[in-house]
Each structure stands twice: as C-alpha cells, then as structure tokens.
Amino acid sequence: MRCGATCSPTELRSGAWRSLFRGIYADASLAITHRDRCLAVCRYLLPADGAVAGRSAAALYGAGDAANAIEVVVPRRSRFGPVRGLAIHSADLAEADVRDLNGVRVTTPVRTCWDLAQWLDVVETVVLLDILVRRRLVTVADLETYARGKRGTRGWRRLITAATLVDPGAESPPESRLRVRLVQAGLPRPVTQYVIERDGAFVARVDLAWPAYKIAVEDDGTWHAASDQLHRDRRRLNRVLGADWVVLHVTAQRLRDDFAGFVEEVRAALRSRARRR
Incomplete structure (x- = not known):
C-alpha cells in the first residue's frame, strides 16, 4: 500500500505502518512477503521498461533466499536510481527477456540465469541454476543456446561455464x-x-x-x-x-x-x- 495524502507524517511514523521503501508503506499487521516487496517496487518505483532480476527473480521462481535489497535491471539508457532498498543494474534488456509473474514484472528464467552468471561468482551462480533446472523452469540446453546467442557479448562465456557445472540432482x-x-x-x-x-x-x-x-x-x-x-x-x-x-x-x-x-x-x-x- 502507498500512502500519500490519506495519511499524515505523524500517522506514518506510528507503529500502525511499516515502511517498505521511501514513500511506500504497508499496514504493520500484514506479513510482507518477498513477492509483496517486488510488487511494490514494480507498481510504484520501477520504470516501465525495468524488471525484477537476479537473486530476487530467482527467489520469485522458488530458488534461493531473497536478498535484503530487491535486485532490478533497467536498460542502459535509463537514469533510474539510486533508491534505498534496491540493487540497480544497468544492462541491455529486451522485452522478450521479461514476463509478468502474477503482477510482478520479472526477468524470464533463462534471462535470470544470464544475470546471475554476470553478477555472482560461478559457485553461487550454479547453486541457483541447480534449483531452477531441477524445478524445470529452464534446461541446460536453454542456457547454452541463450549464451551462444550472445556470443561476443561480454560475459557470455560465464553462463556457458556455469551451465556445464549444473546438476539438477543436487538436493541442497x-x-x-x-x-x-x-x-x-x-x-x-x-x-x-x-x-x-x-x-x-x-x-x-x-x-x-x-x-x-x-x-x-x-x-x-x-x-x-x-x-x-x-x-x-x-x-x-x-x-x-x-x-x-x-x-x-x-x-x-x-x-x-x-x-x-x-x-x-x-x-x-x-x-x-x-x-x-
């Protein structure tokens, strides 16, 4: 919930409200989930051409724990940020790399894997890719195809390397x-x-x-x-x-x-x- 004229500054500072992000508040009695925070980001903060990405996107897909800061990606031309509570990445972002997930604008599973490979070390990348592949949200072949489609782009070999190490049989x-x-x-x-x-x-x-x-x-x-x-x-x-x-x-x-x-x-x-x- 976002409060503006409906709540006074004194009311917002009371125990009845919880601050999610600057200018965005929720009823303190609500159990706020990771998806709720991502939804608030998409609805009130993120530019229309941005998306929830990286570890935050992986968590929405059921892989890994949500980081304290919501990770988002915006096109390189965007001047969005900085915003407290967000980890903002600038990168090329095609509309085909984004989907609507129950109201949250989020990177697709394969694009999420690409971003993880760019932003994390190979060990932590594979930890999350193991889960996403085990959940059948993406396949190793999908990852290799996507990476080769970006051949020559900085970082494309990072996803290839991570893909070769994936094992969906891992249980933790x-x-x-x-x-x-x-x-x-x-x-x-x-x-x-x-x-x-x-x-x-x-x-x-x-x-x-x-x-x-x-x-x-x-x-x-x-x-x-x-x-x-x-x-x-x-x-x-x-x-x-x-x-x-x-x-x-x-x-x-x-x-x-x-x-x-x-x-x-x-x-x-x-x-x-x-x-x-």
Whole structure:
C-alpha cells in the first residue's frame, strides 16, 4: 500500500505502518512477503521498461533466499536510481527477456540465469541454476543456446561455464557448493545422490560419489548434529563401509578453514582406489 495524502507524517511514523521503501508503506499487521516487496517496487518505483532480476527473480521462481535489497535491471539508457532498498543494474534488456509473474514484472528464467552468471561468482551462480533446472523452469540446453546467442557479448562465456557445472540432482545449496568447489579444484565430477546397492539390494544414498572407485563424500551439515539423525547416519555409514566403500565426511568448519586439505584427502583416496582397479 502507498500512502500519500490519506495519511499524515505523524500517522506514518506510528507503529500502525511499516515502511517498505521511501514513500511506500504497508499496514504493520500484514506479513510482507518477498513477492509483496517486488510488487511494490514494480507498481510504484520501477520504470516501465525495468524488471525484477537476479537473486530476487530467482527467489520469485522458488530458488534461493531473497536478498535484503530487491535486485532490478533497467536498460542502459535509463537514469533510474539510486533508491534505498534496491540493487540497480544497468544492462541491455529486451522485452522478450521479461514476463509478468502474477503482477510482478520479472526477468524470464533463462534471462535470470544470464544475470546471475554476470553478477555472482560461478559457485553461487550454479547453486541457483541447480534449483531452477531441477524445478524445470529452464534446461541446460536453454542456457547454452541463450549464451551462444550472445556470443561476443561480454560475459557470455560465464553462463556457458556455469551451465556445464549444473546438476539438477543436487538436493541442497551446500551440496551444490561442495560439488562445484571440488570440480574447480581439479577433481573428477562426482555423481549426485548416488544409490549404493549390494547384491541388488539398497544399502544407502550418498551426497556425492565416484562409483567406479567406490568413494563417497558426505556433507555433514548442522542438521546431522541431532542425536537421532547422527544415529541414523552412523548406522548407514556402517552399511556403506560393509559394501567396501570409502566415505569421507566434511563439515562446514572444514570447508571454511581447510578445504585444500580435504581436497587432498579426496584426491589421495581416488589415487589409492585407482591402483586397485
């Protein structure tokens, strides 16, 4: 809701109203969603030829968390901004790259992926592309076609690079980050959510695996710390080890403080198993 003459400055400063953006207020009793904020931006702030983009667009499509500032893209010729609460990007923007999503003017899924590749590092780009591809909003072929259609344009190879790393089998952002970082470190590309079997019977499903070497990596996120989950994980680990697999565990702290050391452990395990083949 936008308030002008209907509310006095004193009323707007009261607890009855919440400021969304400068000059735009909402009833404080309402639960304001990311879509509500994007709708307010499109309705009251954004030029008619601009659009919600980047991480904000991805969040509208169900990928990732919404950033505090709403990301928007406007044509290069636009003189829009700056506006508190908006992250404004200037770029070439064709009308074919924009769609109406329940009243919000937003970049299409494939254009959203293009912008993510331009504005984020490759790891964080792939995290969101994994989700968008898994949700079938876009395909890897769509991304490669779009990027090649912009061949010669600055940044077109960034989307190609990200597309080659996409894996819709990833089930969480931490898993996507780990997979991409391992590949960037020069390790063979692992299989996501691999099902281990013995004599045709299910044994376990692991986050990442190199099946030919019987090596798996498990990302021990904070949810694994719960006592019942830890019990299930360790019982599952015993079954996997009994199937002659090597399972390497990595924690968030290890990823933060000693990722290079973990990479060397995985590399050593792969070399050891390669000698046995």
